[in-house]
Structures are given as C-alpha cells and as structure tokens.
Amino acid sequence: MTRKLAVACMTILLLTLSSVQLSAETAAPSPGAKTIVLSIAGMSCEGCATGIRAMLKRTSGVISADVNYEKQTGTVVYDSRKTNEAGIVEVVSKMGYKVAILK
Ligand SMILES: [Cu+2]
Numbered sequence: 001m002t003r004k005l006a007v008a009c010m011t012i013l014l015l016t017l018s019s020v021q022l023s024a025e026t027a028a029p030s031p032g033a034k035t036i037v038l039s040i041a042g043m044s045c046e047g048c049a050t051g052i053r054a055m056l057k058r059t060s061g062v063i064s065a066d067v068n069y070e071k072q073t074g075t076v077v078y079d080s081r082k083t084n085e086a087g088i089v090e091v092v093s094k095m096g097y098k099v100a101i102l103k
Pocket residue numbers: 006009010043044045046047048049
C-alpha cells in the first residue's frame with residue numbers, strides 16, 4: 001500500500017468518525033428491517049472498513065452495519081421503509097469502493 005493511499009484512508013476515517021457521534025443509535029427492532037450482504041472491493045486496510053462502517057451507521061435508514069476487511073464484505077441491516085438496497089450500495093460506491101450485492 002502506498003503512503004498516499006494510507007493518508008487518503010485516514011482522511012476518510014477521520015471525516016466519518018468526527019460526525020458519527022451526531023447520529024442517534026437505533027437499537028429497537030424495526031418491522032421494516034431487512035439485511036443486505038455486500039461484497040466490497042478496494043479496501044486496503046482496517047481503516048477502510050472502519051470508515052465504511054462509520055459512514056453506513058450515520059446513513060438514514062441504516063439500523064446496523066458491520067464491515068469485514070479480511071473478507072471484503074459488509075452486512076447492513078436497514079429499514080426498508082426509509083432506504084433500499086440501491087441506497088446502501090450508493091453510499092459505499094461513492095466512497096470509491098466497488099460494491100456488489102451478495103444476498
Ligand atoms: Cu484503508
């Protein structure tokens with residue numbers, strides 16, 4: 001991994017973490033809850049996974065998000081009344097990663 005890339009990762013990480021406290025935790029089970037599993041290509045370190053996780057968690061309609069750097073996957077539970085698969089994919093795609101829906 002190049003130094004430049006690492007700096008970019010850290011920048012994304014800091015940007016996402018700095019605003020993550022603003023989002024309210026949605027812990028209660030929701031009747032519209034659905035789970036999507038994504039393949040996320042392009043993560044080069046744990047910081048990428050942390051950054052994506054933070055970004056997803058502050059996305060409207062996302063109930064919980066888990067991103068696995070080793071497996072290059074992400075599992076997102078979302079409220080289908082507030083967002084959809086395309087919305088979730090778009091959030092991660094916009095960060096510069098290649099996303100595919102696994103299930
Ligand atoms: Cu990274």
